[in-house]
Amino acid sequence: MLPDATAPPILSLRELSKRFGQTLAVDRLSLDVPRGSLFGLLGPNGAGKTTTLSMATGLLRPDAGTAVVDGADVWADPPAAKARMGVLPDGVRLFDRLTGAELLRYHGLLRGMPEADVTARAGELLAALGLAEAASTLVIDYSAGMRKKIGLACALIHAPRLLLLDEPFEAVDPVSGETIREILRGFVASGGTVVLSSHVMELVESLCDRVAIVAQGRMLAAGTLDEVRQGQPLQRRFLELVGTQALDAESLSWLRSS
Amino acid sequence: MAALLVGLQLRQYGRTLTRSPWAIVTLVLAVLGALGALGLVATTMVLLRVTLPQTGPDAVVVLGSTLVVGWAIASVLISADDALAPERFAMLPVPARRLLPGVLLGGAIGVGGIGTLLALLLTLIGWSITWPALLAAALLLPLQLLTCLLAGRALAAALARQLAKRSGRDLIVVIGSVLGISAGIVVVVVAEGVRALGSTDSLLGAVAGTLAWTPIGAAWGVPRAVADGALLPAAAQLLVALATAALLWLVWAHDFRSRLTAPIVSGGGGRVRSGAWIDRLLPATPVGAIAARGLRYRLRDPRHLVNVIGVVLLPLLILGLNVVMGTTVEVELGEGVADLGAFGDVGPMLLPLLGAIVLMSVGQLDTAYDSSALAAHVLTGVSGTADRAGRALGMIVLFGPLLTVTAVVTTAISGRWELLPASLGATLGTAALVIGAGSAISPWMPGQTPAPEASPFGTGSSGGAQALLGALLMLLVILTAGAPAIGTALAAAWFPLLGWVSLAIGLGLGALAIWLGVRLGGRALDRRWPEVLAAVTREH
Ligand SMILES: Nc1ncnc2c1ncn2[C@@H]1O[C@H](COP(=O)(O)OP(=O)(O)OP(=O)(O)O)[C@@H](O)[C@H]1O
Numbered sequence: 001m002l003p004d005a006t007a008p009p010i011l012s013l014r015e016l017s018k019r020f021g022q023t024l025a026v027d028r029l030s031l032d033v034p035r036g037s038l039f040g041l042l043g044p045n046g047a048g049k050t051t052t053l054s055m056a057t058g059l060l061r062p063d064a065g066t067a068v069v070d071g072a073d074v075w076a077d078p079p080a081a082k083a084r085m086g087v088l089p090d091g092v093r094l095f096d097r098l099t100g101a102e103l104l105r106y107h108g109l110l111r112g113m114p115e116a117d118v119t120a121r122a123g124e125l126l127a128a129l130g131l132a133e134a135a136s137t138l139v140i141d142y143s144a145g146m147r148k149k150i151g152l153a154c155a156l157i158h159a160p161r162l163l164l165l166d167e168p169f170e171a172v173d174p175v176s177g178e179t180i181r182e183i184l185r186g187f188v189a190s191g192g193t194v195v196l197s198s199h200v201m202e203l204v205e206s207l208c209d210r211v212a213i214v215a216q217g218r219m220l221a222a223g224t225l226d227e228v229r230q231g232q233p234l235q236r237r238f239l240e241l242v243g244t245q246a247l248d249a250e251s252l253s254w255l256r257s258s
Numbered sequence: 259m260a261a262l263l264v265g266l267q268l269r270q271y272g273r274t275l276t277r278s279p280w281a282i283v284t285l286v287l288a289v290l291g292a293l294g295a296l297g298l299v300a301t302t303m304v305l306l307r308v309t310l311p312q313t314g315p316d317a318v319v320v321l322g323s324t325l326v327v328g329w330a331i332a333s334v335l336i337s338a339d340d341a342l343a344p345e346r347f348a349m350l351p352v353p354a355r356r357l358l359p360g361v362l363l364g365g366a367i368g369v370g371g372i373g374t375l376l377a378l379l380l381t382l383i384g385w386s387i388t389w390p391a392l393l394a395a396a397l398l399l400p401l402q403l404l405t406c407l408l409a410g411r412a413l414a415a416a417l418a419r420q421l422a423k424r425s426g427r428d429l430i431v432v433i434g435s436v437l438g439i440s441a442g443i444v445v446v447v448v449a450e451g452v453r454a455l456g457s458t459d460s461l462l463g464a465v466a467g468t469l470a471w472t473p474i475g476a477a478w479g480v481p482r483a484v485a486d487g488a489l490l491p492a493a494a495q496l497l498v499a500l501a502t503a504a505l506l507w508l509v510w511a512h513d514f515r516s517r518l519t520a521p522i523v524s525g526g527g528g529r530v531r532s533g534a535w536i537d538r539l540l541p542a543t544p545v546g547a548i549a550a551r552g553l554r555y556r557l558r559d560p561r562h563l564v565n566v567i568g569v570v571l572l573p574l575l576i577l578g579l580n581v582v583m584g585t586t587v588e589v590e591l592g593e594g595v596a597d598l599g600a601f602g603d604v605g606p607m608l609l610p611l612l613g614a615i616v617l618m619s620v621g622q623l624d625t626a627y628d629s630s631a632l633a634a635h636v637l638t639g640v641s642g643t644a645d646r647a648g649r650a651l652g653m654i655v656l657f658g659p660l661l662t663v664t665a666v667v668t669t670a671i672s673g674r675w676e677l678l679p680a681s682l683g684a685t686l687g688t689a690a691l692v693i694g695a696g697s698a699i700s701p702w703m704p705g706q707t708p709a710p711e712a713s714p715f716g717t718g719s720s721g722g723a724q725a726l727l728g729a730l731l732m733l734l735v736i737l738t739a740g741a742p743a744i745g746t747a748l749a750a751a752w753f754p755l756l757g758w759v760s761l762a763i764g765l766g767l768g769a770l771a772i773w774l775g776v777r778l779g780g781r782a783l784d785r786r787w788p789e790v791l792a793a794v795t796r797e798h
């Protein structure tokens with residue numbers, strides 16, 4: 001299903017700004033994510049991706065600007081907006097003294113789902129993500145990749161219409177990575193929308209149909225993959241927009257073995 | 259290298275202090291506590307020097323041994339937080355030999371290390387009875403300090419492999435909390451024992467005489483022997499002291515060296531029991547889920563377990579103390595006014611109230627213990643009221659029965675069953691009041707807790723200044739809104755029927771307090787979710 005350009009965007013950020021002391025982490029950033037797209041958010045370390053997603057999901061109050069999810073303003077009507085989103089935050093703990101199964105059940109019940117649905121879906125999600133074995137192990141004893149996967153399962157359990165995933169493939173093994181890609185493609189095919197941040201250009205290129213590139217809190221480019229790429233490989237275009245840190249001949253010269 | 263490590267430690271302190279004003283307040287409180295202890299040492303030393311100069315050395319030997327044991331225990335309890343753990347240097351190509359002095363010194367930079375040094379300097383007052391003793395003590399002071407520091411490092415090193423397993427860490431936590439809670443009581447029991455055994459100073463002399471020959475007291479035994487002019491024992495004890503320090507150094511250095519190349523990785527605990535009964539007990543709603551999660555955490559997370567143990571243990575310990583000392587108290591009361599006899603029965607009845615008061619920090623800090631995991635509540639759009647209600651329900655389900663059992667046990671021992679309603683009214687009423695007040699306060703002052711996986715006795719275990727302020731507010735609430743239930747409970751000692759009144763008032767006002775706390779706290783939370791999340795996420 002191709003994104004319908006005339007329908008209102010499912011996620012719409014307007015002039016979002018956030019300052020931490022001296023750093024302007026996000027600077028009047030605006031972004032529209034059309035319904036049914038698989039949207040890649042790219043940017044160098046410290047670009048403001050996590051900060052932007054936090055402000056779009058209700059974790060961090062913006063200094064200015066609005067975030068609207070499917071017609072519901074995240075900061076004016078949080079319950080409505082949050083019910084439509086599934087979120088995998090980055091750099092946030094899980095309730096890790098629960099087992100994987102207990103954590104999933106917890107998220108399902110917090111979402112107000114009926115117990116029977118929670119139990120059925122939790123079992124399916126654990127099996128699909130290869131966590132069935134670890135279902136009764138405390139999350140605190142999970143590996144980094146397993147934590148990402150259980151976090152993703154928590155974001156999926158209430159079948160949201162919009163998924164916001166902060167670096168969902170980080171530390172995930174290739175097999176699970178492929179599973180996650182399949183899940184996301186199926187989700188989008190059935191009318192869902194995904195926004196994910198990533199540093200892996202090849203992955204974004206093969207998975208996403210739309211991308212946005214941010215650096216220093218500002219939006220540098222946004223649009224369909226082809227619009228942003230302008231005929232170049234995404235990697236090259238990204239470096240062109242963000243600017244490489246050209247190493248001059250002298251720097252780090254001591255590192256080159258004599 | 260040593261200067262570098264000490265600098266690193268100092269910078270870490272500086273960073274913590276500049277990041278949060280509460281950290282400064284906490285530091286000030288710690289310093290005030292240390293100053294209080296030092297004041298006590300100074301007063302004791304001066305008093306002994308003036309009135310009983312010959313007892314001074316004995317007291318110092320006991321103090322020194324206590325310091326060594328204290329350092330050993332404290333280091334084990336906070337070893338999980340060690341900023342200078344060998345694993346942190348494992349990646350650096352620096353031999354252990356060059357790291358060790360700096361690590362030892364770096365560990366001494368802090369309220370504990372500086373306080374110990376000052377305490378040791380103060381003991382010189384006690385040694386000033388003869389010039390040779392003073393000289394010997396001054397010369398041995400570095401060795402004494404070294405023994406303290408090394409005792410801490412060596413014991414933590416020896417137990418490091420056990421502490422790396424979750425079961426080992428959790429056990430340490432349980433033992434530590436029992437020790438910590440009962441510390442004051444142990445002192446009283448020992449003192450009582452001493453009194454029963456005979457005159458205090460002859461016993462002090464005997465204890466000091468023994469300790470002076472043991473590894474923990476030998477470094478202080480030397481000047482004591484010198485003061486007595488016993489040079490041969492002094493030499494022997496010096497040998498013991500030096501051998502102790504050398505041995506501790508070897509144990510620690512060996513462990514440090516091996517951990518540089520084979521770091522200890524904290525291990526997990528494997529599978530856990532599912533506790534499905536918790537899910538059956540509580541409704542499958544957001545409120546029920548939050549309550550169930552609270553229950554699981556109270557049993558699985560050592561930071562919570564310590565509080566649970568405290569709630570039950572504190573009243574029971576004081577009760578035990580009462581039984582130990584009971585005879586003397588009764589004799590004194592028997593000759594006093596008859597009415598006081600009735601008051602003697604009120605004591606045990608009100609003991610469970612102490613458990614309810616321990617709940618003060620539990621209620622207020624509950625959110626802070628979650629740390630950034632609280633994001634799950636923010637993201638799922640749980641209403642503030644559901645969050646507050648779930649937490650309150652989880653506490654009621656666990657602490658209600660625990661406090662009830664405590665009240666029954668204390669009443670059974672006092673033997674006045676007609677006072678049980680009064681005991682329950684005062685205890686449960688106050689507990690509910692505290693839970694309600696905590697619910698309302700914590701969105702504004704979530705307080706500080708030790709980070710998840712950090713030692714429950716490390717940074718932030720005191721709850722910080724916000725917790726202190728919260729405790730003051732809650733005391734005010736107890737003294738005002740709690741007065742009817744507690745007052746009628748007291749009066750029940752003379753008019754037992756008032757106990758039922760106390761129970762009714764306690765439960766009624768308590769339910770009202772929880773309802774109000776959930777409403778107020780919930781509304782504040784709905785407006786302040788991101789701010790609360792930021793406050794509990796911040797590292798202290
Ligand atoms: N809580 C905070 N306090 C202070 N500064 C912050 C905080 N969170 C983020 N920043 C700063 O804001 C900027 C943007 O950070 P952000 O985490 O959003 O980047 P990012 O694009 O997610 O980077 P990465 O790709 O490394 O995850 C950085 O300069 C960072 O230092």
Ligand SMILES: [Mg+2]
Binds near residue numbers: 049050166
């Ligand atoms: Mg990020």
